[in-house]
Amino acid sequence: MALGIEGVATELRSVYASGKTKTFQWRVSQLKAILRLTTDHEKEIAEALRSDLNKPEHEAFIHEIAAISTTCKFVLKELRKWMTPEKVKTTMNTFPSSAEIVSEPLGVVLIVSTWNYPFLLSLDPLIGAIAAGNAVVLKPSEVAPATSALLVKLLGEYMDTSAVRVVEGAVPETTALLEQKWDKIFYTGNGRVGRIILAAAAKHLTPVVLELGGKCPVVVDSNTNLKVTARRIISGKWGCNSGQTCVSPDYVITTKEFASTLVDAFSSELEAFYGKDPVHSNDLSSIVNSRHFDRLTSYLDEDKVSGKIVIGGQRDRANLKIAPTVVLNAPEDSLIMTEEIFGPLLPIITVNKIEDSIRLISSREKPLAAYLFTNDKNLTEEFIRNVSTGGMCINDTTLHLVEPTLPFGGVGESGMGAYHGKFSFEAFSHKKSVLQRGFTGDVEARFPPYTPGKLKFLKAMLSGSILRILRALLGW
Known part of the structure; x- marks a missing residue:
């Protein structure tokens, strides 16, 4: 099983390197697929939740099925805006220049879900990971076996399985997954397992989101x-x-x-x-x-x-x-x-x-x-x-x-990191800073040979005082 899981991670990394998951079109297609599978199979989802938790249909619809549909629609409406680079102002330190913040996907991410809302807490972070442009492995909870099996079936039918994979299993499979290098791990569950997740992630310097609990x-x-x-x-x-x-x-x-x-x-x-x-x-x-x-x-x-x-x-x-x-x-x-x-x-x-x-x-x-x-x-x-x-x-x-x-x-013992809405997109994205300059406008004072006059000019410029700049330029 460990070799199989290693193969899955390797395959996904190759698919991510191709660039397909980064496109707006791919992200939208996968989000629409989640919306369709949720709508098309509402009865089966409710039956799986009844089997796993004896969950009333009313709760299954409101807390899980409708919640995923609502999230998909919200993300589809906002996604292009979230993906658009954010223009930011620059200062005298880099004048003349322009700058922006670009949201880029982290890469190949692992989502380890839990049993109490097994449909919602599997697909909600998955929506964020896909919206951000990542390739994903989802590990649903074995404690909710009916929902786990249904997720394997539906995601296999509706999603691009070259970039979105589901791995079922229990402790051995989760352990094997944690041995791989991921670009982010998202875990929902208890603090005891959260510590295990965090320790495994530390070996690869992998960032984590831990959605835990508390009293x-x-x-x-x-x-x-x-x-x-x-x-x-x-x-x-x-x-x-x-x-x-x-x-x-x-x-x-x-x-x-x-x-x-x-x-x-x-x-x-x-x-x-x-x-x-x-x-x-x-x-x-x-x-x-x-x-x-x-x-x-x-x-x-x-x-x-x-x-x-x-x-x-x-x-x-x-x-x-x-x-x-x-x-x-x-x-x-x-x-x-x-x-x-x-x-x-x-x-x-x-x-x-x-x-x-x-x-x-x-x-x-x-x-x-x-x-x-x-x-x-x-x-x-x-x-x-x-x-x-x-x-x-x-x-x-x-x-x-x-x-x-x-x-x-959460905060402290109740977890680290956050998601939902745009925060899910950001949880699976890296905010990349981009500064652009032309080939004119250099300040000679930044280059050697260094002189007292150049230092005086730099201090004046960084102070923001026009009078001090003039004094430095004119030697007053």
């Missing part, structure tokens, strides 16, 4: 619209893959006085969304596999947590379902508060005053996303100013990642 906090002030707040948190937590989402709310911080009111609001809205028996709701995704199911239930069964469940807790291992579960005031050293949850469990921790939440968040590793619900403008300004996070929403959850005009990425 994303939600601060809820008592000065809020309670019903809207509860519905939007529920949507971002349980309505996004049953909490198996990197930007899913991981824990809530509110005041001791407001906690019971918030719990009641969650209870009411959860029943409205998923009924009295949520483990049998068709609108709630399953846990991806038994290993993750057991991991999540171990958080709930920990002695220091089990008595603090205030909503939910029911589970159905046969169908890998866990009811939406809220835990109030779990200890700071409990698993549910120290590990990224990535599932349908939501702890609430309390503080004396809401401003304390900012200090609490700042004492932890920087999250991928942070959320605040309040009508207080001063609190909002303090939150934006003092909470370091990959991105944030005020009075909603997760929606910042669907806005193509905003970069999406």
